[in-house]
Amino acid sequence: MQLQRECNDRFEDIVAYVLGECDPKTALELEMHFAICEQCRTTRGQLAAEETRIHSDVQKILERLAWAEKAVQQAVPPSPSLPACSQAPPPSEMPSGSLPTILIRDDSPYNGRNRPFVAYFSRVGPFSYFVSATLMCVAALAAWQYKIADRLGHVESDLETVVRHLPAAGGRITDMSQCRWPDVPPTAKNQAVAEPLALALNSDVPSGRKVQIESGLLEIAFRSGAKVILQGPAAFEVGDNGGFLNLGKLTGKFENKSKSGTTQSPRPNPFAIRTPTAVVTDLGTEFGVEVDDLGQTTSYVFRGRVRMDSAIHTDPRSVTLKSHEAARLEFTDGQKIELRSVDVDPRQFARRVHPERIPIGISGSGYDAQPGHPDPRWKVFRAGQEADPTPPAALLIGAIRSTWQPAIQGQAQWIGPTMTWHQPVPVGAVFTFRTDFDLKDGKPETAFLRGRAIAISSLKAIRLNGREISPSEEGKPKYAWEHGHMFQPFSIDHGFVAGNNVLEIDVESGDPPPPPGDFSALGLLIEIGGSVEVGP
Amino acid sequence: MRWITMNSAPNHAQQDREASGAITPEALFHRYARAVFAVCLANTRNYHDAEDVMQSVFLKATTTISTLRDPEQAKAWLLQVARRKCIDFHRRERQTVPLLEEPSSPSVGVPAIDDRLHAAIQKLPQEYRETLVLYYLDGQSCATVAASLSSTETAIRQRLVRARAMLHNLLQEEEL
Numbered sequence: 001m002q003l004q005r006e007c008n009d010r011f012e013d014i015v016a017y018v019l020g021e022c023d024p025k026t027a028l029e030l031e032m033h034f035a036i037c038e039q040c041r042t043t044r045g046q047l048a049a050e051e052t053r054i055h056s057d058v059q060k061i062l063e064r065l066a067w068a069e070k071a072v073q074q075a076v077p078p079s080p081s082l083p084a085c086s087q088a089p090p091p092s093e094m095p096s097g098s099l100p101t102i103l104i105r106d107d108s109p110y111n112g113r114n115r116p117f118v119a120y121f122s123r124v125g126p127f128s129y130f131v132s133a134t135l136m137c138v139a140a141l142a143a144w145q146y147k148i149a150d151r152l153g154h155v156e157s158d159l160e161t162v163v164r165h166l167p168a169a170g171g172r173i174t175d176m177s178q179c180r181w182p183d184v185p186p187t188a189k190n191q192a193v194a195e196p197l198a199l200a201l202n203s204d205v206p207s208g209r210k211v212q213i214e215s216g217l218l219e220i221a222f223r224s225g226a227k228v229i230l231q232g233p234a235a236f237e238v239g240d241n242g243g244f245l246n247l248g249k250l251t252g253k254f255e256n257k258s259k260s261g262t263t264q265s266p267r268p269n270p271f272a273i274r275t276p277t278a279v280v281t282d283l284g285t286e287f288g289v290e291v292d293d294l295g296q297t298t299s300y301v302f303r304g305r306v307r308m309d310s311a312i313h314t315d316p317r318s319v320t321l322k323s324h325e326a327a328r329l330e331f332t333d334g335q336k337i338e339l340r341s342v343d344v345d346p347r348q349f350a351r352r353v354h355p356e357r358i359p360i361g362i363s364g365s366g367y368d369a370q371p372g373h374p375d376p377r378w379k380v381f382r383a384g385q386e387a388d389p390t391p392p393a394a395l396l397i398g399a400i401r402s403t404w405q406p407a408i409q410g411q412a413q414w415i416g417p418t419m420t421w422h423q424p425v426p427v428g429a430v431f432t433f434r435t436d437f438d439l440k441d442g443k444p445e446t447a448f449l450r451g452r453a454i455a456i457s458s459l460k461a462i463r464l465n466g467r468e469i470s471p472s473e474e475g476k477p478k479y480a481w482e483h484g485h486m487f488q489p490f491s492i493d494h495g496f497v498a499g500n501n502v503l504e505i506d507v508e509s510g511d512p513p514p515p516p517g518d519f520s521a522l523g524l525l526i527e528i529g530g531s532v533e534v535g536p
Numbered sequence: 537m538r539w540i541t542m543n544s545a546p547n548h549a550q551q552d553r554e555a556s557g558a559i560t561p562e563a564l565f566h567r568y569a570r571a572v573f574a575v576c577l578a579n580t581r582n583y584h585d586a587e588d589v590m591q592s593v594f595l596k597a598t599t600t601i602s603t604l605r606d607p608e609q610a611k612a613w614l615l616q617v618a619r620r621k622c623i624d625f626h627r628r629e630r631q632t633v634p635l636l637e638e639p640s641s642p643s644v645g646v647p648a649i650d651d652r653l654h655a656a657i658q659k660l661p662q663e664y665r666e667t668l669v670l671y672y673l674d675g676q677s678c679a680t681v682a683a684s685l686s687s688t689e690t691a692i693r694q695r696l697v698r699a700r701a702m703l704h705n706l707l708q709e710e711e712l
Contacts, residue, residue, distance in 0.1 A: 011701060012697050012698065012701055015697050015700045015701045015704065016693070016697045019696065019697065019700060021678060021693050021696065021697065046704065046708070047700075047704055050703075050704060050707055053653060054653065054672055055672075057653055057654075058672050058673060061573065061577075061583070061673065062570070062673075064583075064587070065569050065570060065573060200676060203676075
């Protein structure tokens with residue numbers, strides 16, 4: 001129940017994350033949480049789908065506004081400015097064509113009331129009413145015709161105008177992680193570089209727009225279904241179906257499923273990545289491309305095939321790469337280039353924006369153990385006696401109060417050095433509870449653990465690999481409870497090592513000791529879990 | 537996110553007029569149509585009503601813009617006009633009884649708008665509704681919305697997130 005409530009508390013943070021309005025710290029915390037929480041991932045997916053729906057609607061509204069804007073531009077005569085509207089040109093200078101509805105209002109400054117031609121008839125008496133009525137009828141008829149024409153679809157020319165002003169085909173930013181943008185002041189030369197504001201999640205990146213990131217990962221999807229993951233630092237110019245990688249790394253993926261279910265590359269506009277020295281054309285695959293400072297290009301194929309062509313027209317070369325093959329186009333002496341097969345570590349290319357995370361094999365106290373039996377994962381010993389290479393297992397003890405129960409029954413239980421609460425330990429004694437876990441295939445620098453603990457009588461310290469997580473401040477232990485018997489939440493995001501890791505928790509017995517039969521002298525209940533990115 | 541500019545290059549005559557410090561109707565519409573439409577959309581029942589009100593807002597603006605002394609305040613002034621026009625619109629609506637409900641026939645060439653989405657937005661409280669619609673239609677920037685609504689960026693961000701969360705819940709309820 002506690003976990004459920006925590007996810008609900010995150011809902012507004014997830015909304016801000018999808019809107020691109022989340023602060024970096026919260027975004028990082030959320031991305032870590034997404035890795036382990038399917039419910040929050042689902043919520044993020046629903047919100048992203050709604051964003052797409054909203055943006056689609058917004059685009060339609062903008063198209064309508066474009067029509068209206070065009071109508072205004074046609075309708076307004078080239079007057080010096082509105083305050084000087086009395087000097088507006090006569091109706092004969094009005095643009096030809098249908099009369100926009102914006103002109104039929106009687107109180108408009110452009111309706112001729114202030115113009116000499118109409119003013120003359122307005123002084124002529126009843127005849128002026130006839131002329132005015134006629135003019136109004138004509139205006140109404142013109143406006144009616146304009147609306148009818150609009151409804152009947154005689155607006156292809158307007159539509160073409162709008163389409164002409166829409167950006168050429170490009171991509172859409174579909175995902176990002178820890179992106180940092182270069183601090184480049186706008187100049188005439190780099191106007192085409194997408195500003196950070198324009199690079200929000202779900203924003204469109206038109207063809208020809210340059211995207212630069214200093215670090216992090218940015219995923220751009222194309223209309224063809226192809227995707228690229230830019231890996232900072234990188235400079236990439238978005239194309240119709242692919243683009244130009246000027247510097248850095250990217251991973252391209254194209255999943256075009258034909259009716260038969262086989263993957264095919266689109267024709268006649270294949271997904272291709274151009275670089276200063278090469279053109280890497282997708283033939284239905286997933287591949288990585290790297291461009292170094294000299295413009296030399298390396299490509300590696302994860303699966304499928306790609307064709308790598310030299311972009312130097314005076315020295316055409318080509319090679320087709322299959323799965324797990326790599327090639328490099330590099331400069332040799334002088335201006336000559338060489339295309340050769342190379343060994344590439346494929347792990348240097350990011351294949352997903354949010355790296356795959358796996359749970360860390362650590363369990364809460366008393367997990368999957370029977371009352372009165374030893375805990376298979378947690379050991380306990382008197383502090384200072386850890387010279388014993390095989391400390392005894394902690395023992396499961398019965399529950400004390402209903403409020404001191406784990407969030408999910410069965411995930412954790414009370415453990416202690418004694419089997420019952422009626423075997424008090426010496427006053428002020430400190431016992432260390434220890435468990436270990438192996439990160440195996442995980443990257444230690446990406447691991448994190450999170451949990452909460454409650455101890456009788458007080459939590460003195462939490463250590464990972466012998467290093468205290470939060471050192472005491474001014475002689476006051478960080479984890480001692482001070483506000484009643486509350487669970488102490490904690491998180492650990494550093495101090496992990498490759499292979500085996502040791503987590504220790506020091507608990508001190510109370511002073512004075514609780515009366516026998518009511519409290520135990522020493523016990524610990526800890527819920528804990530975490531994950532780590534898959535990697536070397 | 538920066539929205540794509542449909543007609544990004546004003547003509548030279550317009551530029552000359554704007555260079556002289558005067559606000560032209562083209563410039564008014566070009567700069568603020570999205571914000572005005574957003575306010576109209578947030579305060580009317582549907583897109584057609586919003587378009588009608590927007591038209592009356594710009595008509596009003598063209599006749600009374602000479603009273604605007606500070607061009608920097610043009611946007612805030614226009615949005616205020618838009619809100620008043622929306623109130624007038626609703627007042628007129630109450631006084632009239634429609635004979636028949638006009639059938640919704642999609643116009644050829646005119647993109648259809650998602651009415652269900654708009655209906656969900658209409659269920660939001662007024663201040664949330666206006667913030668949300670302004671955000672999406674006028675540049676997707678909390679700073680811009682804050683300037684339009686004379687509020688702080690932090691307050692707008694909080695209001696936006698809550699509005700979006702409420703919209704999500706409404707859309708989810710609708711799907712169920």
